Amino acid sequence: MKKLFLNSALGLALLAATAGAARADGVGxxxxxxxxxxSGRASFTQTVSSPDGRRKKSSSGSFEFQRPNQFRFSYEKPAPQLIIGDGKKVWVYDPELAQATVRAMDQALGATPVALLAGGDLQREFELKNLPSEQGLDWVQASPRRSDSGFQGLKLGFKGQTLAAMEFTDAFGQRSLMQFSEVQVNTRLPAERFRFDPPAGTDVVQSR
Structure with missing residues (x-):
């Protein structure tokens, strides 16, 4: 699940409803x-499929973010995991292993979907293209301009003015589908939601 942080879970950085979006197309x-x-918060479900589509894993949890550079993913099922961006560092905490991995935020983000949450340059980092509507959603494709982004592409599905789904394929062909519910945007979030203090006994690993 840790590697899904930059490749799929963090795609949740784009999850919140588009709050008053006047244009109907996905790009707009x-x-x-x-x-x-x-800022915003939402619940999510995530299904990760192998490249051949035969193996699938499901998870669920909640997500919160506040610009600039702050976010919190709390996986609840099937196993707890916490991912926090505090503005300078990104923490990935596994309570069952009593282990936390920490990495500098500028190294962790790059041209990933979460860069949009952190205030990245949308046009510089991604090429956007409207896709045909499917299953009642308006879709937009966001293709990374950088070859070292770590993923092949990202599709976002909007229902009216709300981002309802995200489909993500990583560099190895692994596909993630995220669906969002209970979305709130521009809500006030306590500062402590974006702080992480490793519990006593936690093994902290510095990642590069």
Missing amino acids: ALQQFVAEVK
């Missing part, structure tokens, strides 16, 4: 989200 909704949504 995404651009307005980046410009106007400063």
Whole structure:
């Protein structure tokens, strides 16, 4: 699950409703989200499929973010895991292993979906393209401009003015589908939600 942090879970950085987006197309909704949504929270379900589609893993939890550079992913099922960006560092904490991995934020983000949450340059980092509507959703494709982004592509599905789904494929062909519910945008979040103090006895690993 830790490697899914930059490759799929952190795609949740784009999850919040687009709060008042006037344009119906996916590209316009995404651009307005980046410009106007400063904070948010939501519940999510995530299904990860192997490249051949035969093996699947499901998880669920909650997500919170606040610009700039702060986010919190709390996986609840099937196993607890916490991912926190505090503005300078990114922490990945596994309570069952009593282990926390920490990495500098500028090294962790790059041209990943979470870069949009952290205030990245949308046009510089991604090429955007409207896709045909499917299953009642308007889709936009966000392709990374950098070859070292670690993923092949990202599709975001909007229902009206709300981002309802995200489909992500990593560099190895592993596919993640995320669906969002109970979305709140531009809500006030306590500062302590984006701080992490390793519990006593935690093995802290510095990642590069």
